[in-house]
Amino acid sequence: MSWDWDVIIKYLPRLLDGALLTLELVVISGLVGVILAVPIALMRASQNPVVRFLPFCFIYFFRGTPLLIQIFLIYYGSAQFDVIRESALWPVLKEPYWCAIIAFSLNTAAYSAELFRGAIQAIPRGEIEAADAFGMNWWLKTRRIVLPRAFGIALPAYGNEVILMLKSSALASTITLLDLTGMARTIQARTYTPVELFTAAGVIYLLMAGAVILLFRFMENRFNRYQYYKPAIDPLGVEKQ
Structure with a gap:
């Protein structure tokens, strides 16, 4: 089998356009997902079983069903209801771009909420008691102690x-969006060079994943830098300033 480099060079700009759409979907969905996940996680960590019930149902549904089905339900399913087609939501729900954003946001919110819920419950009890001893109310304690520690x-x-x-965003191509995977499939259907195009798409995915890993490694070092701080101790056991 001969490797056709000309196809990759010719269509690389279009693949990069698809990669840009992929990043756009991931970034917007990630931000919206975090915004939704924080209050859901706080409700899940509540001692009140009534408060925990609704977020539990939300998380159970979106973690228990495939993302592809969720995308189809939002994109194809919403069009089946006259109430939605006649509402102000229809200009948004008829667009595949926004349907993908909604599906990705709700899905990642469910997974992220469980991550944050576990992190909230993992905060040492002494830190919470110290905040209570300083007279912090619930909102101040949550904003200054609970959320920063849980995020770290x-x-x-x-x-x-x-x-x-990032990898699941490839499912956006199933509702006609030309993300990286969708663009590779479209070009492959014209050029009949699946190996070259999907290999190039895979390399681009690897580069994007590597950038995400480096970004989160940097953020982890910033948020958890106190764990690596070791004060200098002189021979008498006195901490040096």
Whole structure:
């Protein structure tokens, strides 16, 4: 089998356009997902079983069903209801781009909420008691103690979730979006060079995943830098300033 480099060189700009759409989907969905995940995680960590019930149902549905089915339900399913087609939501729900954003955001929110819930419950009890001793109310304690500590604890696992979302974004091509995978499939159907195009797409995915890993490694070092701090001790056991 001969390797056709000309196809890769010719269509690389279009593959990069698809990669840009992929990054756009991942970044927007990731930001919206985190915004949704934080209150859901706080509700899941509540001591009140009534407060925990609704977020549990949300998380159970989106973690228990395939992302592809969720995309199809939002994109194809919403069009089956006259109420939706006649509402102000229809200009958004008829567009595959926004349907993909909604599906990815809700899916990653469910997974991220469980990560943050576990991180919140992993915060040492002494830190919470210290905040209570200073007289902090719930909102101040959550903003200054709980969320920063939980984010630092959950950051390594959340980096894995972002990489999984990056790979899952290939499903956007099933609803006509020309992301990286969709663009590679479209070009391959014209050139009949699947090996070259999908290999090139795979390399681009690897480069994007590597950038995500480096970004989260940097963020992890920033948020958890206190764990690596070791004060200098002189021979008498007195900490040096």
